[in-house]
Amino acid sequence: MSRASRLLELIQVLRRHRAPITGPALAEELGISIRTLYRDIATLQAQGADIRGEPGVGYVLQPGFTLPPLMFSADELEALVLGSRWVAVRGDARLGAAARNAVAKIRAVLPGDLRESVDAATLTVPMFRGEPVAIDVSVIRAAIRAEHKLVITYRDNDGAGTTRTIWPLLIGFFDKVLVLAAWCELRQDYRAFRVDRIQSVEPRDERYPRRRAVLVGEWRVRQNIPATAGN
Template identity: 60%
Template sequence: MSRSERLLDLIQILRRHRRPVSGRTLADEMGVSIRTLYRDIATLQGQGAPIDGEAGLGYVLKPGFMLPPLMFTDEEIEAIVLGSRWVAKQPDKRLAAAATDALAKIAAVLPDDLREDLDATTLLVGPRSDNLEAIDLGVVRQAIRDERKLGFLYRDAEGAASERLVWPFALSFFDKVRVMVAWCEMRQDFRHFRADRMSDLTVTGIRYPRRRQAMLKEWRATLDAPRPTARKDGSA
């Protein structure tokens, strides 16, 4: 176990105790010597963790303490780097830039040993897909957050075009395509729209009448039901 993981475990153990717990109890639970436990307590206090107490009296973590960003395990760092690198290669330019910026902010506050782990991770992301959208996915994401209707021109797999007015509530990222999940006013049902087949995107500014969380829950329930025959519009 790395030292950063041990410090994280110590924080989690202290969270479970609402009353002061002796250093010996903490050391036994973590499987370390009492001397190591005292050093770890001092390290956490030096990093700003509000741990009250002292040797012989016991220790308690004050409520409301949030873990600082340096408290990542090795696998958590790998997950963060892999996810950020994947997003950074997506066609959504604003989201890609945000992923790169977020990773830089995390790296800036990590201690030297963890920053080296972040820079040296061997989990890589493949090349970006050639399927590029003619629409701004950032506009779609904003409409989802604001619960606003979207209008656009949609072309199915055979090239047939139709005008749509939808209530967007989710955006799925696949290796080669991005898919918007929405309630389609024309079909009066949930539909999946490939972003690379959408054009002439229009934000209406009209709030749709349902909450996106409710629609997401209802849509997920339909995934377990028997699937209907695929439509010609290319949506499920």
């Protein structure tokens, strides 16, 4: 087992144990010497892992530690890079820039062999653009995160325009269009809005009265979407 794999396994073991676990028990589970264990714990602590404890007492990992990208396997990196490149092509300007920045940050901390796998681009995304969007989609994304209402002007399939107050829930990315799922106060029901038909969007500094997670659950039931599907 490589050192990187061993450190990853140590983190996973600590995550499984909410109560402190002794050094000898950790060493036995990992199949390493107690001396190697102490060195590995010191290494992880130096990398920012909040591991509390000491020899003879036991160790526990506090919540919040995320693994550095160098811990990713080649397949995991390909999945992350492919997803980021897809977002860079299909997302709005801010989301696309964030995706490119994420790939650059991952690449910057990788060892040479894994950095080459990122640069090789064995998987790619077609440079395809969908229907043009007139609004800043990041405004919708911010409202979804904050669970705030939006006022939109919307053009339907026949070209007729309406002004609506909605509770934005999810944005679906399809081949040619983005679709916003929301509760519509005008219709008093869940509705799907093609984002390219939204003519204007105005955020309201007002939370909608029910939690987004509950509303999304109801929407999934209406759409016959399993609860385990992507959020």
